[in-house]
Amino acid sequence: MFKDLDPLLHSQLRLAVMSLLLSLEKADFTFIKEKTQSTAGNLSIQLDKLSEAGYITIEKTFKGKKPLTTCRITKKGIKAFEEYVNNLKQYIQR
Amino acid sequence: MFKDLDPLLHSQLRLAVMSLLLSLEKADFTFIKEKTQSTAGNLSIQLDKLSEAGYITIEKTFKGKKPLTTCRITKKGIKAFEEYVNNLKQYIQR
DNA sequence: ATATTTTGGTTTATATTATAAACTAGTTTA
DNA sequence: TAAACTAGTTTATAATATAAACCAAAATAT
Numbered sequence: 602m603f604k605d606l607d608p609l610l611h612s613q614l615r616l617a618v619m620s621l622l623l624s625l626e627k628a629d630f631t632f633i634k635e636k637t638q639s640t641a642g643n644l645s646i647q648l649d650k651l652s653e654a655g656y657i658t659i660e661k662t663f664k665g666k667k668p669l670t671t672c673r674i675t676k677k678g679i680k681a682f683e684e685y686v687n688n689l690k691q692y693i694q695r
Numbered sequence: 696m697f698k699d700l701d702p703l704l705h706s707q708l709r710l711a712v713m714s715l716l717l718s719l720e721k722a723d724f725t726f727i728k729e730k731t732q733s734t735a736g737n738l739s740i741q742l743d744k745l746s747e748a749g750y751i752t753i754e755k756t757f758k759g760k761k762p763l764t765t766c767r768i769t770k771k772g773i774k775a776f777e778e779y780v781n782n783l784k785q786y787i788q789r
Numbered sequence: 790a791t792a793t794t795t796t797g798g799t800t801t802a803t804a805t806t807a808t809a810a811a812c813t814a815g816t817t818t819a
Numbered sequence: 820t821a822a823a824c825t826a827g828t829t830t831a832t833a834a835t836a837t838a839a840a841c842c843a844a845a846a847t848a849t
Contacts, residue, residue: 602730603711612836613705617697620786630797636696641798643837649799666845668797686787692714693780706807724826735827737808743828755827760816762826795846806835817824 604688607681609654614639615647619682622657622674630670648672656681698782701775703748708733709741713776716751716768724764742766750775 610616617637621628628636634644648670651657656678660671674682704710711731715722722730728738742764745751750772754765768776 603707603714603732606707608707608835611705611707613697613700613702614836616786620697634797638697640838642800642839645797645799646836668844670798689783689787692710693783702806708807728826734809736810736829739826739828740807762815764827791849793846793848796844798842800839800841802837802839804835804837806833808831808833810829810831812829813827815825815827817822819820819822 603691606688606692607685609650609656610681610685612647614643615651616685618644618647618651618672619656619674619678622672623679623682627671627673629672633672651678654681697785700782700786701779703744703750704775704779706741708737709745710779712738712741712745712766713750713768713772716766717773717776721765721767723766727766745772748775 610619614637617639618633621633621636630641630644630648633639633648634641637644639647648657648659652659652672654677655675658673658675660673662669662671704713708731711733712727715727715730724735724738724742727733727742728735731738733741742751742753746753746766748771749769752767752769754767756763756765
């Protein structure tokens, strides 16, 4: 009846990150932080978890002299997101 | 951009309970336990939290000699659920 | 030139939440 | 009458989220 919801995606911040990346090709740390209104510490940890799971890639470079962390969603991440949304529909569809 | 998701509803088990009650008028403990595939202990705690928040009512009676715990969703619960779903749409709508 | 603040993060500690295991009280079945 | 089952609750532990503290380099102000 109720399919399990991927616990990695069933988190407000991680879901927001995935939602952003899904429509954006790529996004850097600061941009994601602003859009999701998260603290840097929390975002850092949640990005690591998504990366750890293979749902996003994290690339650390420099823009001029400043560090730049760029995130992208992976195919695996897109698939997981879609499945999550499908499962979630069972819970919220009236 | 991303509205906060009511943390009380952003939990797989509590959301499933609310989803059930929304379409069912009332449901007893054992029925909810079966439908949600949850353990009694976890369900007991999550029902208390929903009740504590005023999202459901819990009525304890007896069916013959056995205890019977009946749950119903409240108006406040329905409203909270609808708002949760609305907010959630920002995250999952493609 | 040097002290102060800002940027772009990470790490560590703590509070919250979820879950499992153990327990209670009474009932039915063997 | 002992064993097992029903219908839960309570307590302990594991997992998660979050905040606070920290770090290094760069930019800005004095």
